[in-house]
Amino acid sequence: MNPSSEPTILNGATGTLFIIGGHEDKAGPMTILRRFVAAAGGAAARIVVITTASAIPDAMAAMYAAVFPQIGVASFTALEVASRTQANDPATIATCNQATGILLSGGEQIRLTVELGGTQLEDAIKQRYLAGAVVAGTSAGASALGETTILDGAASFEVLREDISLGAGLDLVNNLLIDQHFDQRLRIYRLLSVLALNPGLLAVGIDEDTAMVVSPDGCAEIIGSGAVTIVDGRFVTYTNLPSVDPGQPISITGLTLHILTDGHNFDLNTRTPIIPTT
Amino acid sequence: MNPSSEPTILNGATGTLFIIGGHEDKAGPMTILRRFVAAAGGAAARIVVITTASAIPDAMAAMYAAVFPQIGVASFTALEVASRTQANDPATIATCNQATGILLSGGEQIRLTVELGGTQLEDAIKQRYLAGAVVAGTSAGASALGETTILDGAASFEVLREDISLGAGLDLVNNLLIDQHFDQRLRIYRLLSVLALNPGLLAVGIDEDTAMVVSPDGCAEIIGSGAVTIVDGRFVTYTNLPSVDPGQPISITGLTLHILTDGHNFDLNTRTPIIPTT
Numbered sequence: 153m154n155p156s157s158e159p160t161i162l163n164g165a166t167g168t169l170f171i172i173g174g175h176e177d178k179a180g181p182m183t184i185l186r187r188f189v190a191a192a193g194g195a196a197a198r199i200v201v202i203t204t205a206s207a208i209p210d211a212m213a214a215m216y217a218a219v220f221p222q223i224g225v226a227s228f229t230a231l232e233v234a235s236r237t238q239a240n241d242p243a244t245i246a247t248c249n250q251a252t253g254i255l256l257s258g259g260e261q262i263r264l265t266v267e268l269g270g271t272q273l274e275d276a277i278k279q280r281y282l283a284g285a286v287v288a289g290t291s292a293g294a295s296a297l298g299e300t301t302i303l304d305g306a307a308s309f310e311v312l313r314e315d316i317s318l319g320a321g322l323d324l325v326n327n328l329l330i331d332q333h334f335d336q337r338l339r340i341y342r343l344l345s346v347l348a349l350n351p352g353l354l355a356v357g358i359d360e361d362t363a364m365v366v367s368p369d370g371c372a373e374i375i376g377s378g379a380v381t382i383v384d385g386r387f388v389t390y391t392n393l394p395s396v397d398p399g400q401p402i403s404i405t406g407l408t409l410h411i412l413t414d415g416h417n418f419d420l421n422t423r424t425p426i427i428p429t430t
Numbered sequence: 431m432n433p434s435s436e437p438t439i440l441n442g443a444t445g446t447l448f449i450i451g452g453h454e455d456k457a458g459p460m461t462i463l464r465r466f467v468a469a470a471g472g473a474a475a476r477i478v479v480i481t482t483a484s485a486i487p488d489a490m491a492a493m494y495a496a497v498f499p500q501i502g503v504a505s506f507t508a509l510e511v512a513s514r515t516q517a518n519d520p521a522t523i524a525t526c527n528q529a530t531g532i533l534l535s536g537g538e539q540i541r542l543t544v545e546l547g548g549t550q551l552e553d554a555i556k557q558r559y560l561a562g563a564v565v566a567g568t569s570a571g572a573s574a575l576g577e578t579t580i581l582d583g584a585a586s587f588e589v590l591r592e593d594i595s596l597g598a599g600l601d602l603v604n605n606l607l608i609d610q611h612f613d614q615r616l617r618i619y620r621l622l623s624v625l626a627l628n629p630g631l632l633a634v635g636i637d638e639d640t641a642m643v644v645s646p647d648g649c650a651e652i653i654g655s656g657a658v659t660i661v662d663g664r665f666v667t668y669t670n671l672p673s674v675d676p677g678q679p680i681s682i683t684g685l686t687l688h689i690l691t692d693g694h695n696f697d698l699n700t701r702t703p704i705i706p707t708t
Contacts, residue, residue: 309613310637310657311689335587338616344689359588359679379588379679383687390705392691401637401657403694405703407687409661411589411622413670413679425683427668 160326160354160420161370167281169325169366173332173358173378174258174291178219184363184376186223191365192253192286198227200251202277204267205259205292209234212257231273239271248276253286256293256322262303264296265319274322281324294332294358297324302331302346311344311404313396318346325366328420329353334381336360344383348393348404351385354423362414370421374412384408384423438604438632438698439648445559447603447644451610451636451656452536452569456497462641462654464501469643470531470564476505478529480555482545483537483570487512490535509551517549526554531564534571534600540581542574543597552600559602572610572636575602580609580624589622589682591674596624603644606698607631612659614638622661626671626682629663632701640692648699652690662686662701 168191176184189197201216203209213230220228229247233239248254254277256264268274281287289297303317329350331343334357347355358364359378366372374380389406396402410425412418417426446469454462467475479494481487491508498506507525511517526532532555534542546552559565565575573579579599607628609621612635625633636642637656644650652658667684674680688703690696695704 309616335619338587340618341613377679379681390703392694392706396691401655401689401691403657403689403691405688405690405705407689409685409687410683411679411681411685412683413674413681416670416681425668427683428670 158326159370160328161368162282162324162326165282166284166368168286168368169281169297170286170288170363171294171297171330171358171366172288172290172363173294173334173360175360176290176363176376177361178215182219182223184361185219187365187375188253188255188286188288189220189223189225195224195226197225197252198250199225199253199255200229200231200247201255201257202231202233203257204233205261205263205296206257207259216255216257233267233273236267236271239268239273245272245276248273248280251280251285254280254288256289256296258291258293261292261295261301261319264292265301265303265321268322269320277322278324287324291332295330296321298328298330299323299326300329302342309341310401311341311348313393313398313400313402314345316342316346327353329355331355331357334359335378340381344404347383347385348391348402351388353385354420355383355385357381366420370419371426372418372420374416374418375414377414379411379413382410382412382418386423436604437648438606439646440560440602440604443560444562444646446564446646447559447575448564448566448641449572449575449608449636449644450566450568450641451572451612451638453611453638454568454641454654455639456493460497460501462639463497465643465653466531466533466564466566467498467501467503473502473504475503475530476528477503477531477533478507478509478525479533479535480509480511481535482511483539483541483574484535485537494533494535511545511551514545514549517546517551523550523554526551526558529558529563532558532566534567534574536569536571539570539573539579539597542570543579543581543599546600547598555600556602565602569610573608574599576606576608577601577604578607580607580620587619588679589619589626591671591676591678591680592623594620594624605631607633609633609635612637613656618659622682625661625663626669626680629666631663632698633661633663635659644698648697649704650696650698652694652696653692655692657689657691660688660690660696664701
């Protein structure tokens with residue numbers, strides 16, 4: 153949890169993360185999906201979509217099976233892993249192990265944490281990332297990329313002392329609290345409520361059709377049509393949270409807020425935006 | 431606009447401001463209205479409510495005429511000023527001049543700026559404040575207390591380059607951009623959009639049934655059931671706003687965010703929260 157002692161990027165990682173806020177464009181320029189494919193090897197990319205988060209995995213698989221060939225992908229496989237048994241199946245692991253690009257679909261975070269947590273597939277995804285593959289998550293899949301993921305908690309309109317369920321994520325990036333569909337579902341207050349409980353985290357709220365592309369050097373580029381809202385709790389000077397009753401508004405002071413759009417970069421190592429020089 | 435050269439509190443002011451986020455409780459403990467009355471002299475208070483902002487001034491006047499006697503006010507007058515003629519009427523000014531507590535009701539900011547701007551009543555309110563009276567504004571009346579007031583602009587769900595209409599407020603406090611019904615109407619993105627255009631301002635978003643009580647020394651105490659969201663643009667390091675098309679999301683980095691609830695204090699001179707010592 154201490155950013156000074158633990159780097160954001162996993163030790164030895166050589167892959168790239170695409171943290172996508174959901175509803176990435178699939179009918180227009182498909183900017184985010186094209187960047188994902190390019191990073192995964194372009195025409196040589198072997199794309200695997202994992203539909204575990206989704207309650208409608210067949211439809212999810214069919215959607216991506218239709219989209220990826222349109223942007224030059226020759227090798228596409230959907231892994232409709234819906235149980236821990238499947239997540240430990242050697243055939244599943246073999247499919248994951250040949251991927252150059254892995255996409256965790258949307259749905260509900262809890263399916264990912266419950267069905268993949270501690271399985272061989274979870275480990276295989278991490279090993280592929282460490283070895284240089286591109287791992288993307290969109291919507292619920294994005295939230296689950298971190299160590300800790302928000303499982304539920306209604307969108308509140310205030311910063312409250314709340315019982316927001318957190319779960320163990322896939323642990324592909326340290327100290328990052330990820331939320332998605334961020335502006336569309338008005339989640340800023342929920343994110344701040346969680347950050348108040350965990351001020352050592354860096355909270356990122358990613359809008360729909362928007363992504364953070366995280367390089368092995370810890371630089372995150374924002375791409376897409378929306379914005380990424382970044383809240384840094386390191387310099388919080390005070391909160392009264394421990395003495396506030398559940399459900400009541402809290403005080404918190406000294407948060408740092410950045411909002412970044414397409415083409416802008418953020419250094420996750422130092423937690424500072426990279427200011428364009430032109 | 432430069433906080434280092436212009437103090438937030440008007441030069442020589444000895445009065446108190448109550449900046450109320452709207453819907454202050456009028457049926458329960460009435461904490462905010464009681465504090466307003468106490469500050470205005472308690473049983474000796476002479477309360478004047480100015481209903482200019484409201485489209486239903488008779489109903490507004492009747493509501494406050496029913497409430498204030500319940501909390502010990504013997505002298506209550508509603509000034510249903512609906513025109514500049516009335517705002518320059520000697521009888522109106524005489525009523526204002528005997529007030530120890532003035533409350534600007536809710537409604538629409540534009541009525542206040544259009545009907546009171548540059549009138550003798552506007553000047554009389556300021557003179558009463560300078561001389562030690564309590565001036566309160568709730569909802570639209572709160573927004574209009576500043577030099578600059580947000581006249582309209584829909585609640586957006588992103589920080590956009592927007593054409594949000596600003597108007598000249600009653601100028602009772604410097605460098606403060608005030609918004610109200612803040613969490614209930616999801617105005618944080620609108621406030622940030624305005625702040626991006628005017629980073630020298632201190633933006634305060636006040637929830638319903640919540641108030642900032644601003645003393646002549648520049649200390650603001652938060653009271654009531656909600657929170658005050660304070661965004662300081664002084665340390666903004668970058669924005670791409672000038673090169674963004676209207677209606678599109680912008681980047682802005684280095685905002686400072688504080689959220690304060692009942693009993694907490696903020697020093698408007700230094701723009702720092704006062705951290706409780708216990």
